[in-house]
Every structure is written in C-alpha cells, then in structure tokens.
Amino acid sequence: MPETVLFESERKETLAAVASYMRTVADKLESGDPVTLEAGGESVTLDPPETVEFEVKAEREGPADGAGELSLELEIEWDENADGESDTSLSIS
Template sequence: MVEDTLFEFESDRSREEIAAYLRALAAEFDTDGPVTFRDGEYALAVTPPASAAFDVEVEREDGDGGSELEIELEIEWSENGTESSAERVESLDPDVGIQFTPESDDGEPSQGRFEVYRDRADEWRWRLVHRNGNIIADGGEGYSSKQSAIKGLRSVQHNAPGARIEDVE
C-alpha cells in the first residue's frame, strides 16, 4: 500500500489555538458538505462519508532526550464505493475552510470564542462569546444551514481585524 500525504501542517500553538482549530474542524465535519483544510497557500476539500472509523490514541515515546507524549486523532474510511472525495481547491472563498490564524506577535490568546447553534425557529446562528460567558456579538440573522452560519462568522473573522471605529450620529 502506498501512502500519499495530501495535506499536512505542523506548528507550535497554544492550547487555546489548538482548541479553536478542533472546534472549527468539528463544525465543518458536522455539515453534510466537504471539510476544507487551508494552509494559506492552497486548500484541500475532503468529503467524508456518513460514518467512518474514529481512533483516539495517546502514546508515550521514550528516547535519549526524555519522553514525549502524543495525542493522535484519526478518522479513516475507504474511498471504494462511497461518495467521499479529496481534491485540491485552487480558487476558494477566503471565508471557507479551517486553518490556523497566523502566529501573532503579541502572544495574547483570544478572550472569546465563536458558537454556532440552532435557534428556536430551527435556524442556524452564530455568536461571539467572551470567556466570562457574555455575548459580545452575534450574526443578527438566522441561516438556513450550519455551513452558511459558519461562512458568516468566518467573514467577520476575516474582515474585522483592522476595522476602524466610526462615530455615527
């Protein structure tokens, strides 16, 4: 069997950044559409089937420099006879897909998190929640699909970092 690595990214990240990435991955995986991985240069869209083998493994490796701990999460399925696919995507909306944000110079972890949820009218919504539990912002509208709500919050993430404050009277 020949193994071909289609996407790989490795970087030292804080626990908060890793958790945010895993939440974004879970949100993409929770939709019926593709799961898109981005590394800034290109994107890979993978469409998983309805069910797959899920493996969680914690390993300790002892060596000359001491020991290392590793957590491996693996989701595996056969491409034979399924509607799954994996394809490199060249031109992709910058608000689609999951990727680590560029490493910041200030080293400050985010004080908030985005939440995606269904409201009482069975529409998808997003909100930005401070670590103290206060809602800082929300999308202001319901979306028909979870993927659309995620696209809306990604647009805010992408377009707002340098937003200026305007006094509107």
C-alpha cells in the same frame, strides 16, 4: 498500500488555537459539509461520508528511564468508495 500525503501542516500552537481548529472541523463534520485545509498556498478539501473509522491514540516516545514526548492523536479514516458502519463505543472526557 502506498501512502500519498495530500496536505500536511505542523507548527506550535496554543491549546486555545488547537481547540478552535478542532471546533471548526467538528462543526463541519456534524453539518455534513466538506472540510477544507489550507496553509502556505496548499489546500485540500475532503468530504467524509456519514460513517467513518475514528482512531484515538495516546503515546509516549522516549527512553524508559527518562523524559519522553507525549502525544494525543485523533484520526478519521474512510474508504474513498465505501461507507462503513460503527462497531464499538468510545468515551472521551
């Protein structure tokens, strides 16, 4: 299935700034309001359904015998024309 990037922004931020962005998204998701992303003249508004697919991934990229790059990825997905059901539990602490 082809992928179309609707919006992309990548830059260095403090953890406090990242937490603030995530709190804003969390508040929007909890209230059922659409989420609007804006940067440099680009903008996209998404309106996720009540139930979504939530993927959490921790990765390490780089050589096995040297320093690499660590990442924490949080992804929310949903079908444009369908509403899904939750099937597993997750704990983040």
